[in-house]
Amino acid sequence: MRPDIPTLLHDIFGFPAFRGVQEQVVGRIMAGQPTLAIMPTGAGKSLCYQLPAVALDGCCVVISPLIALMHDQLRAAQAVGIRAASLTSVDADWRETQDRLRNGDLDLLYVAPERASGEGFRNLLRATKVALFAIDEAHCVSEWGHDFRPDYRLLRPLLDEFPQVPRLALTATADHHTRDDILVQLGIPREGLIIAGFDRPNIRYAVHPRDGLPRQLSALIAASEGPGIVYAPTRAATEKLAETLTRTGRPTRAYHAGLDPAVRAASQAAFIASEDMVMVATIAFGMGIDKPDVRFVAHAALPKSIEGYYQESGRAGRDGEPAQAHLFWGADDFARARQRIAELDPARQQGERTRITALGGLVETGTCRRAILLRHFGEHPPATCGNCDNCLNPPASIDATETARKFLSA
Ligand code: ADP
Ligand code: MG
Secondary structure, eight states, X not given: OOOOHHHHHHHTTOOSSOOTTHHHHHHHHHTTOOEEEEOOTTSOHHHHHHHHHHHSSSEEEEEOXXXXXXXXXXXXXXXXTOOEEEEOTTOSOHHHHHHHHHTTOOSEEEEOHHHHTSHHHHHHHHTSOXXXXXXXXXXXXXXXXXXXXXXXXXXXXXXXXXXXXXXXXXXSOOOHHHXXXXXXXXXXXXXXXXXXXXXXXXXXEEEEEOSSHHHHHHHHHHHOOSOEEXXXXXXXXXXXXXXXXXXXXXXXXXXXXXXXXXXXXXXXXXXXXOSSXXXXXXXXXXXXOOOTTOOEEEESSOOSOHHXXXXXXXXXXXXSSOEEXXXXXXXXXXXXXXXXXXXXXXXXXXXXXXXXXXXXXXXXXXXXXXXXXXXXXXXXXXXXXXXXXHHHSOOSSOOOOOHHHHHHHO
């Protein structure tokens, strides 16, 4: 059996979590759905096809406009052990690459659009199991775009010859003329359009010191309509909390990887269909669950990283309607993190310490939470967002004590 997506993400690419819309895009591709992903530069577009390329049976054909770009990506992919090759005028190993393609021995193949649209290449693909077409820098297909490449227009017949193969177009160019044109030119339905940017303006962020968690969560659930997810740190904690929270009268279930697969599948299906269920889960719950109307996500304890927090809280409000993210934390979370880190391979300790310190900054700040999250992802947000606890209720004095750091170094 192939490892699951989160395992591949971690073991091959070395990332603790998806960022932004990556999870959604990868989920769509794994489900065979045509997609146009608009993601800012640096958002991690390559992963959106490289991960499915590894997970899916067959080869992912990547159309990319520049040989230099292709070779950069090729080296990076090969460096993490992905079976990748390119067919360009400067590659000497054409015969070998063609054999590997036909033998099912490649995960990724990079080609330029003029090559991809040619009859020779199409013949080669007829003898190949193709898993995915990824069209990088897809704005090149549009005359509206800043970089029109007529060769991109020739791709459509190739894509259409393999109608069962999903197509993923990627670009950082977001203006709506170009966007609409890409959809039309590449035959992607409008519902396949996914636009990133790290900000989730409809999510209201709030952070609370833990102080009688069951009571705090019950109050939150009583005040929140619609489905919600409560992330708890351990399997035992999910079951215990779920039992307590049932008393709120809301349908409540526990979910973790230790449950029987049939039970998990049933709970997941019930949650997706529900308009008011509360799922108390470990982070095993989430990937591939595309439920747009989740109204709140609560963390019962400190997550492992800001990336993880962003990804998990980001499951709230995918429909764009108001949603809430609540993080409950206590000093003991930091103590536990310190313990966990001490048991790690020394090479990994510094990185983990940095992650926890970053989380300390998020929970301890008296300033805008959103600004801290977005800056973490390289954006330059305004100083206040108007939709987090600190912006809505500025703390009287900014308590910038460094509890996190103190607990870590104690
Ligand atoms: P883009 O093509 O969107 O500009 P890239 O695919 O080149 O972005 O990725 C940008 C950087 O982000 C790379 O260094 C990549 O390793 C990193 N990256 C991608 N996905 C993640 C993730 N989930 N977590 C952390 N880093 C990531
Ligand atoms: Mg790129």
